[in-house]
Amino acid sequence: MSVHRRAGNRLGEAYGLGGLAALEREEGDHETALLAHRAALRLFEELGTTPGIADARGAIGDLLLLRGDIPGARRELESAVRLLKDLGHPVAEGTARLRLAAALATGSDLPAAEQQRLADSLLSGAATGPELRELRARLDALGLPAQDA
Numbered sequence: 001m002s003v004h005r006r007a008g009n010r011l012g013e014a015y016g017l018g019g020l021a022a023l024e025r026e027e028g029d030h031e032t033a034l035l036a037h038r039a040a041l042r043l044f045e046e047l048g049t050t051p052g053i054a055d056a057r058g059a060i061g062d063l064l065l066l067r068g069d070i071p072g073a074r075r076e077l078e079s080a081v082r083l084l085k086d087l088g089h090p091v092a093e094g095t096a097r098l099r100l101a102a103a104l105a106t107g108s109d110l111p112a113a114e115q116q117r118l119a120d121s122l123l124s125g126a127a128t129g130p131e132l133r134e135l136r137a138r139l140d141a142l143g144l145p146a147q148d149a
Contacts, residue, residue, distance in 0.1 A: 014043035014052055021059065034063045054083035058096045065103050073103040094122030098135040105139065 021036035037059045044052035061076030077100040084093035097119035104115060116139060123132070 010043055011047055011049060011052075014040045014047065014049070017043070018052070018056060018059070025059075025063065030063050030066055034060065034067075037063065050083055050087060051089075054080045054087065054092065054096070057083070058092075058099060061096075061103065062099050065099065065106065070103055070106050074100070077103055090122040094119040095132060095135065097122065098132070098139065102135065102138050 017036045017040035021033040021040065024030075024036060025033035037056050041053065041056035041060065044056055057076045058080035061073045061080060064070075064076060065073035077096060080096045081093060081100055084096055087093075097115045101115040101119060
């Protein structure tokens with residue numbers, strides 16, 4: 001990221017921060033991951049890079065959900081879903097909706113099953129990676145088993 005910063009490549013810096021955040025999350029350092037995603041979000045917002053904003057908001061929402069900040073997770077994930085829907089990216093939107101379903105199902109009576117249904121229809125036929133398997137396992141643990149499309 002410092003290479004991008006020195007070169008004035010703010011977009012590269014933002015994506016680098018997102019990559020660092022993903023590594024930190026994988027290592028279990030959710031606080032550092034959250035800080036890096038928020039820094040990336042600020043850069044994406046300054047640059048007006050909607051896909052980056054949506055990705056960062058989704059990742060922040062997922063980390064807030066893991067920390068138990070359900071209202072914060074909902075805000076970030078709802079924002080990510082709106083942006084991704086407008087971008088017309090069904091796999092990314094479906095993934096964000098699965099995250100949102102998990103947030104809604106955690107101590108809430110809001111329509112988690114509806115978000116999950118929409119996510120499953122968007123993800124129909126999409127390859128499943130470790131992130132989707134983790135999200136589906138989390139939903140199953142919350143009592144919202146995934147409907148395989």
